[in-house]
Amino acid sequence: MIVVNCPHCGPRNSSDLRPCGEVTTRPDPATASLSEWRTYLYLRENPAGWVTETWYCRSGCRRYFTIERNTATNETRSSEAS
Amino acid sequence: MNPNRLPVRPGEVIDRETSLAFTWNGRPHTGHRGDTIASALAADGVDVFARSMKYKRRRGIMTADHWDPNLFVQVGDEPNVRAGSRRLVAGMEVSAQNVWPNLRFDIGAANQLVGRFLSSGFYYKTFMRPKWLWHHLYQKVLRKFAPGGRIHWETSTHGAYDKRYAHPDVLVAGGGPAGMGAAIAAAEAGASVMLVEHEPDLGGHLRWGDADDLAVLADLAAAVESHPGIEVLVDSTVTGRYDHNWIAVMQRSHEIAPERLIKARAGSLVVAPGLIERPYVFAGNDTPGVMLSGAVRRLINLWAVRPGTRAVVLSANPEGDAAIADLEAAGVEIVAALDARAGEDIVEVEGRGRVGNVVLGDGRTVSADLVVIGTGWTAPTSLLNMAGDRPVYDPTAARYFPNQLPDDVLATGGITGNGTTAELVEHGRATGTLAANRALRNRHDRRSSTARARSPEGPIPESLHDTRASLARTPHPECYRSSSHGMVDFSEDVSSKDLVQASREGFDSIELMKRYTTVTMGPSQGKLETVNAAAVLAETRSMDMVDIGTTVWRPPFAPISLGALAGRIFEPIRRSALQDWHEDHGASPLLAGQWVRPDHYGDPVAEARNVRENVGIIDVTPLGKLDLRGPDVTKLLELVYVNRWQKLDVGRVRYGTMVAEDGVVSDDGVTGRLGEDHYLMTTTSSGAGAIWEMLEDYLQTYRPDWNVHVTAVTGGLTSINVAGPRCRELLLRLVEGVDLSPDAFPYFHVRRGTVAGVPDCIIWRIGFTGELSYEVHVPSGHALHVWESLLANGEDLGIMPFGVESQRILRLEKGHYIVGQDTDGLTKAPSAGLGGLVKLDKPDTLGLPELRAAYARTDLPILVAIQTDDPEVVPMEADQIVDGDSNRILGRITSSRMSPTLGRSVCLGQVDPSLAAAGSKVTILLIDGRRILGTVQEHHAHVDPEGVRQNA
């Protein structure tokens, strides 16, 4: 289990948090086509390398925050740094 | 008296004052406190402990420790106990396992005569065809032959397993001289240290060493024990290292549990496991009486057991030489002391129950009952491999060494090189200092980079460079195999001949060879046999060891009981403020998610009937309740519900359904407007947590500009539904400050008032049961008072409490669906019959494009009410609706009950749209194979579709 650094609570076991996956942009539902919408719902870049992710600090401050994580090494860093 | 017990030894760990009686295969034996099962039996002259897995060869002590592949025994109802490490307890009933029909004679020994049929890949070759024989014969026979004891799950007497979390700055794996040195130095540097030792005592190889070793051990142990910063765990094993130094420690024989899994997050991991002695491959190397040098030294020095009377010793290192001295001190005659460094060798051992003759490399044959092997060491690099290292073979030292380690994993001791005891301790100390420094720096960094966590204490520790002087790599001959063939994997009965054959058949990479021959796949998991297997392969292919590689070491390093992995579950059980009352009044408990709830109080049908006729009360506290405040709540409601929320006046309640972004129905409930900017939202009981998190998600990440504050009040407010035609009469006696008349307080309205003297209760009129009903939300501290007041004041009205089961009957009669029961993970909004509720012209709502697409479809299943034509038959929930006599599925029953109000069976079900029209006939396939007919109803409600009762 990896350690995730909550900007408010500090380093936590990832089991204290909920991973919400890569940061995505929600299309405007009023104008989005079904295919654009499903791309938003289901398709992710999933690179072997750095990715910006949302995590939810469900057992701590209950804030959603983003970090960068290297999917190949599980190294993490603040998403504001870059 | 134990015939093989020696006079007192200086380092012995047995307490001769205590005598422990136990049985071995039903016969009485005695040992001392401090004995292992194996040492006690060896002291009593037992040579044969087991039969080998495949060939059923007799097996005796080989390593006399936890890894001994020949010492698996059954103790009482516990199978696969390692007799080499399990301490003796009075009254143990120990028996040999894997010896069908018995230890002295068994049918399996005949396999030796047909050995060629059991060679490499024999499982694959022999038991593949014909396929039908697998079930009828092979499986039964193999079960009898398979190793492993018997489990007695019906009578198991094991206590509960447990789990613990720990956060040491430095975790030291291995309590030998280097490990103890590392722990002391790390603690002196200010780190919190967890020191984990596999054996029951600290000391490593010093424990069976000479007087100098014992003196150093005493000093180190005293220093460890006196330092308050070091927690010592003995009889415990570090079984795995995962990302970010997440370390699994298995603590055995803990006072409150037979095994406890410790999950430790360590700043630095110091790997100091020492070395594991390696067997030597020659003909008869698995004969009882062939032991490694460490085994005889442990037997003699720890347990004062004489391992034999006439010994042949083959030594390639100082430890092997030390065994000769120990044997002589124990009065064992040295028949031949062979020096492998000078090319001397053993070719073959003869003897079945025990070593008899030994054929030496020079052709001589000598008579002996003990053969001692000290031909080399294996570096147990498991934890390093798990940290990403690929250790490299060094032919001059004849073993593997660490290569590239991450900063938070450091190795010390024998795994990194050789040295005197003082040198090992010094290397350990330097490693401990470095490990502590890195851990403390990281801790400081993390604390100062975190906005609101604990602030760092003191200045940041200066970064130390790794200035450790490496331990030497003492040259050692590469002793793997004699000129003869013998056993490589003692657990799996794989010989060097099998490996040669596998290589010839083309399985000539180490990983392929492993899977084909099962070498390294037994309980030893490669600790004893992996390097010998690589050496045999290298020899067969005329390659260098360096190029062969080894199989990958994976966790766990030592076996873990499944019970320990399950451990204790840290999941709260939630109880409403009324749950004690329910239990005191005969409620059967129902586990619903985290909640325990009253299912019924004895007769759910009577409870349901009473709600229709008089008045009942039910505790619905687990209903999710979210207090929403702020000027933008309406926008939030518009976003998350499919229906409209703009024109909800203060004092009104509205029902809403939620879908997820994929258009699937996710939750439903009512939300009431308590004030201008103040709402109370309810969710399903099971959805309470997820909906709260979902609202926070959209508020924090999607619309951070919206001004809404969400507070979960599920447990803070106890919810009591008062339902039935006489409920208004009851509440009139208890409610102050609210006009309860139908005109002043109509259906789907909310009021705040005093109930039974408790102010500020929220009361709303809703109708899950289909009856006139009020739901009262009471501050939980006053809930019992309100509940009891309702019962006391309703006595003459026929009041009864009712449970979840009667509520389910009542809501099904009324045709109210339950999200998650009548809908599933594929049910999109049109299927739930939401019809006009869904507003597709809203600018933004969850899943809007999917809703648009779903409403354009005509093939989605539809939720309908169904009544069976035979009113007595109640289909089971999940019974299929099929096309006539065929098995083509056209839907399923999602809810079904016998309706006390109608005296007939009532259902909800999802059906193909072709069957959704009122009056359609459906065929329901019952679980017993019968097909019955049912009729689709006009309304979801079986009872009172016009809503006269709830609107009263």
Ligand SMILES: [Zn+2]
């Ligand atoms: Zn947090």
